[in-house]
Structures are given as C-alpha cells and as structure tokens.
Amino acid sequence: MFIGMDDTDSNERMCTTYLAALIARDLEAAGFGSVSGDLHLIRLNPSIPYKTRGNAALGFEFLPAEDTAEFRNRLISFVSEKIAESAETGCEKTNPGAVFIFEDAGSELKERLDSFFKKAVTDVIEITEAEQIVSAYSIPHLSLKNGRGLIGALAVCGAMMNPGWDCTYEYLAYRDPVRWGDQSVSPRVVDTDSLIAADQATSPGTWDTIDYSEKKYPFPVCVPSSGDPVLFGIRGESPEIVRTAAEMVVSEPVYFSQIFKTNQGTDAHLLPIQSAAEMIPLHSYILEGTVVREVQTNEGGHDILVLADDYENLPECAAFEPTGNFRKIIRKLIPGDKVAVYGSFKNNTLNLEKIEILFLAPDISFENPICPVCQKRMKSAGKGQGFRCRTCKTKSENKAETAAVRKINIGFYEVPPSARRHLSKPLIRMNNHDKSENEE
Template sequence: MLAMTVYVGIDDTDSQTGMCTTYLASEIIKEFEEYDLIGYPRLVRLNPNIPWKTRGNGAICLHFGKGWGKKFPICRIGNKDYFAFERGNGNLSPDEFEEGVAKIVESHFMTDDRNTNPAFIIMSRKPTSSLYWRAVRGIVYLEDVKEMVSGNGIYRLYKNGRGLIGAASAVSWRPRDRTYEIITYRQGEKWGTQRTLKKSSVIAMDRKFKSTFNNYDYEEDSIAIAPNSPCPVLFGIRGDNPNDLVPAMSAIRGEKAQRWTIFLTNQGTDEHLVKRRIRDIAKNQSVIVDGTVVERPRRILGGHLIFRISDGDDVDCAAYEPSKNFREVVSHLREGDELTIYGSVRDKPRTVNVEKLQIHSLATIKKKQGNPECPQCGKRMKSAGSNAGYRCRKCHVHAKEGMAKRITVRRPISPGFYEPTVSARRHLSKPLKRIQN
C-alpha cells in the first residue's frame, strides 16, 4: 500500500548504562538521505512517573516524503549538513523503510538491560492524538496500542516490545505548546568518559541567548546542559526559538561534538499535568491541585520537607532535598496559606512530589508583643493562667486572652510562582521563564 508520506517512530533503545534514543534520529536521517525530511525530528517525552522507564522516557518521530516550501538545517554529521522542509507530500511505502530502520535499531539498542525493550513503527497515517495524551498523562498498555495501529503501517518489537507504546505515541503527538532542543553528540571513542565543557562559556551563552532555558544551575554552580550518564550526548540546549540554537551551540567551548540534531519537543510544556481535586488523584499521575496549608512543613530524614494541604480532602506534599533552596520557600509556608501545587503522585505514602508551586495568598500571622495594660493604673497585667486571660494584681481588673498586644509578622515569602533549582527540574516541567514570558 502506498502512502502520501511516512512516519518513523522509535522508543526504548537506551538504558541507565548507555545509548540515547535521540542518537538514532541522526542515524535514520543519514540512512535515508535520499528522502526528504518534513519538519523537525521530534523528541516526545511521555509520563515521567512510569516505573519501567529507562531514563527520560523520551521517544522520537521522523516524517519523510517529498519536501517543499522553506528548507532549513536540522542535522550535521561530521562536515555534512542535512535539511528538512516545512511541508511535504509523496508516494512512499512503509516497506521502503523497514529493513533500514531495523538495522539501525538492532545495532544500537542496549540488549543486556532488562528494562530496555525497543520497538519501531513505520506509519502512513498518524494515530489519533488521544494516544499521546494518554501516554503523557497516564499508563498505556501494549495490547491497546497494537490494536490501535493494526492495519496502519509496520512495527517490529524487541524483547517484550514495550517501546511500541512510546514509538506510536511520538507519532501521534500534534503540538500545541512546543519547544526545541539542539542535541550534540560525542565522538564514539569518548562515550563513557568525562565530558569537558568550559563553564564560563555556558554562563555566557545562557545570558546572551534569552530564548533558551535551563542551561546553568546558578544555585549549585553547575552546568545543566550536559547529562551525567555514559550516553553519546555531549550536551543539549533547549529553547523557544530554533534559530537561536545553532549559534548558542557554537558559543560553547570545550570538547568538540561529532554531530548534532535539532528536535521539536514537548519539553518544558507541563503537558504531563492534569487539574484534579485531591480526592481524585491517583498514583503515577502528574497533577495540579489547589489547596490550603493545614499542616506546616516538617523536616524528615534526608532533609526533605513534608507539608499538608486540603481542599476538603487532605494530601501530603513533599519538597525533596535535591530541590535545594526551593525548600527554603516551602519551609516558610504556614497554616492558611492558599496554594496551587504542581507535581507527581506517589502511592505509598500517598504524597504529591512538588515540581513547582504558586502561592495565591498568605495567611496573616500575629505575634504577641506584650500583655495588655490595666485600664485603671496603666501597668502591664499578668497572666491569670493558661487560657485564663490577664489580671492586674493591684486593681484586680481582668482582661480576656485576646486583649494581649499583637503585631502582624512580616512573612519572608510573597505570592507568586516558585520552582526548584534547574538541576532538579523534570524534562516536561514548564520553567517559570516560559510562564512569565
């Protein structure tokens, strides 16, 4: 069967010990260079709470056909540039791509990792976008995806084949909000060795290219664009303007990249979050909940802070130690503060792990400044006992507990958005820089 254009989706080729699914995008582009790429390659992050994810739970999608319209650079391998087109049509068959894609997946995926279960799919039509929304916000099962894509293209599974879920979901994504990322890759002989990037160049790039985000962790004084895993990635720069990404990449000093690819992504969009009442939240969801603080923060082993909010039902919320100074903000929350919490739901104990929060209003806190004065002699009255008010020993005048002189305490926090330090943010979490702009 011939199709107008062809979509290639791949997922789950990486592991904690190596590889990166995004690396395969450049291999696919090189393998099928006689075809035109339509639009940017896509990097689609899915539900970050999935227990069996390999690392960042990201899948890729590439769209091939006969391109037309504006032509723009999307990849460089060595000294060779590759381009994509704004639009395209064609008369392609998924069969033309199957063996080439299989060769690349089979030669790159981490076969020894039990959590690596790759798959690819080659489709002539996109699945319904509901698949993406289910996959980014909930749990999707392999048999459901098989049924959904039946008769629409070709897929191949490896090991338990769970990667088909991400591969098909990446193809089904129809961007609403979007960002871009240029990912650079290392020379093969350097994989697994320490990366060497000049810190000052990352800071300078961050300050110059305002459309980029999450480049440097000023709180921790550390580079945020480079991963810590032994994967092929050298660094990645994320931003809202794809035209800024190549110049931003070129501003980084240190180890030289062997190749780079620009992706259209759903990173930094908050698309994993769904508005919920507290009674309706469930494990492995990422939620937005409104509530009032009913128990002030307490510190537990490890430096984590736990506080409780209520909207009629209660739930504990957690700010973990890696969020660093974000915990300082959380530590100043008090009963009566009204908030919106953005975070993921943990099952046992039932907790919302906070990704960011918005303070809508702060409770007024009064502090006792002194005992009331006697209305007859003007001297300070003495306590008459616990919750018994005050009395003047000379005049025998009594005053109620509420007559003590109190002043309003100045709160060290104010209404607004707050987020953890850069290094503690999730791929999908929308940074305040994007919210406020």
C-alpha cells in the first residue's frame, strides 16, 4: 500500500518530513508491517500562496503484515490518529490530509495520479479535484479542516506509483522534541566548520550545504532557523553521498535521522514556453528574450530586467535583494543581450531563479576622435562641423566608436544557495549531468 500525507506543519513548528518518518517507524514497531524502499519527499508548486513553508508532501510504500479488511482499517486508524494528534491544526494555513492507496487499485488510478503528481508540481490544483479522485476511486483518506493536504497526499502517491522522474536525496537529522521551539531559548548546535569540511569532502555529489557567496562569512544553508524538528539537512545525488556528508557533521545529539528520495534540485516546476502571452500567475517558466533597456534598481534594492521576445515585451523580471551577488550579474546586462530566464511568475513579475546568457551585444560608446598626430582628444568644431585638433589643426567628420570589454560571459548564472528554491536545479548539478552525458 501507498501512504501519502501533507500539510501538518505550521510556519514555526512541526515538519511533515518528521511526522512521516516517525509514523513509518511507529508502524513497524507496532507490528503493522514494514516500509518498502525509500520515504518520498515531493516538493509541489513553489508559488502556491497558501503553503506553510516548503510545500512538501510526504509518502512511503508499506507492506502490511496481514491482508484483511479489518487489519487495513486498524492500520489506517493508527496513522490517522498519529496525524490528528501531531498536526499543527491551530495554524490557519494548516489543513492536513492523508490517503491510503492499495496495490490492487488498478492501472487507471495509477495513470490518473501520475498526471495529478505532475500537475501539482507545475500547476494550481483546487481541493475539489483531489476530493473528486478520492470519491471516484473510494480511496480511504483523512481530511482535517478544509482538507487541502489531500492534494499533496495524492501527488506523492502518484510519484511513488510512477517512478522514473529525475530524483535527488536528502538526509534530515532531527532534534530531540524537548529542544523544539524558540531558537533564543534552545538554539541549534551545529558546528559550521564541520559542515564546511563535509561539503568540501563530498561536493559536487552534495550541494547547498554552505553558502560561500559571502566569503568571509560562510553561511550554513542546511541549518534551519525556525522552531521545527529539523536539526540539519544534506542534499545530494545518492543516499550514500548524503549519509557520508552527514556523518562528518558535529552537532548536538541527533534524535533520529531519515534519508528521503525527492524531486528537489530538478527544475521540475519549470515550464518551457515560446511567448510571454502564455504566462499565467502562480506558474514557473523558462523563456528566451532580448534585453530592451538598461537594468534599473528600485527603492527596495531589487534589480528589474525588462525583456522582449519575438512577439511582445515580457513582464518585468526581478532579481530580488536577497539574491546578493546574482544582482551584480543582472546589472551587467545591456540592451541587445539575449538571455533565457528561469523563474516563477507572480504579481506580474518573473522572479528570477537563474539565467542563461545566450548572446552578448557589443557595448559601443561614441567619443570625440583622437588626433593621429599628437594623440590628444579632438574638440567639436561647431554644430554640424565635425571635430578639430586645436594643436595640429587636423580634422575629423565623425565621432570614434569604442567597444568596451564586457565583464560578463555567455553561460548560466544562479542565485546563491541561501536564496534558492527547493526545486531549483543548482548549476553544480547541471554541470555534473552535462559532464556525465559527454562521458557516455
């Protein structure tokens, strides 16, 4: 059977990854059966406004010890009670949901959930669509408050039932529950130097452990700041590499840990499109265009890039202030440069996650010509009369063109790890995949 759950955390407490891992352990300890394969952590559309934190759904395949209706019901009740007891239902945004799908559900449901999974990552799904699926296929489920968690619960089951998508892994270490809560009272204890050593020993197989964009102050991206159960998390290409890195980390005692199979770092949320006319709010896109004006910085420190494609001007593209040095790259773009932008479309703005520079226009400036005799800059001889060297009396009709050296190169640029979305594919991973394909 497949068990999926979502929306049990709040902005400050609990974590659905923790609850899913705990329930999987408790099911085994209570003699209900055993977990089969990986626990799954599936990130959904990052632009959804009613998410709590990372918009992740959790699930795992479970092999029940018995195959009777009575046993199934006891197992479902056990999981449902655990969720109801632990979910942060006092939070307005928290609307837990869980589903229980058995192996004999049939190929029609499997195909429908495959489409549902992909839609949940790239599109906007209403609760009614999830409720229709649950009803049409008589799926046992838990729905608390408005039951929005049913969307993620079904989506993660779709991912588990239809493998083959690009995946990565994350090792999550959890704190003792007595240490949860206000960080001013019980701050996390994770040694930054050990994180740096782990990162350097396992990169490029792991990523987003440390943000080196501020070289004097390396920032441990993998250590959260809220009061939730996570102590730290290591992301990478395989279970082995994230475990190796995690074993090098020096920290407060780890309550327990879990490795998840995930779609993080895959760009699964991005939709390639040909025209800005196709853009819909709360979706994420890849789109090519040409810079049409100088980059402008607004009062909030956000850099605004305006592009045009073959059909029309694009909405503004924004490199927000928290993206740090990425904004310096954006500021170097000039009209005529051709780029591919990657990001989410909200409030009529494409929020940049990364950018590929495809073509650099020549940066031409016009200055008074230099005298070929004395090498001094000529002066204007009057309106419409060209230029003249006052010393040598030499003349020139036109200004001299000068092409400046562009301090930027063709290629990809990304926001720093501390500003990166969970689903965004880091360049270190893109480079590794390109290298592997070339070697093959």
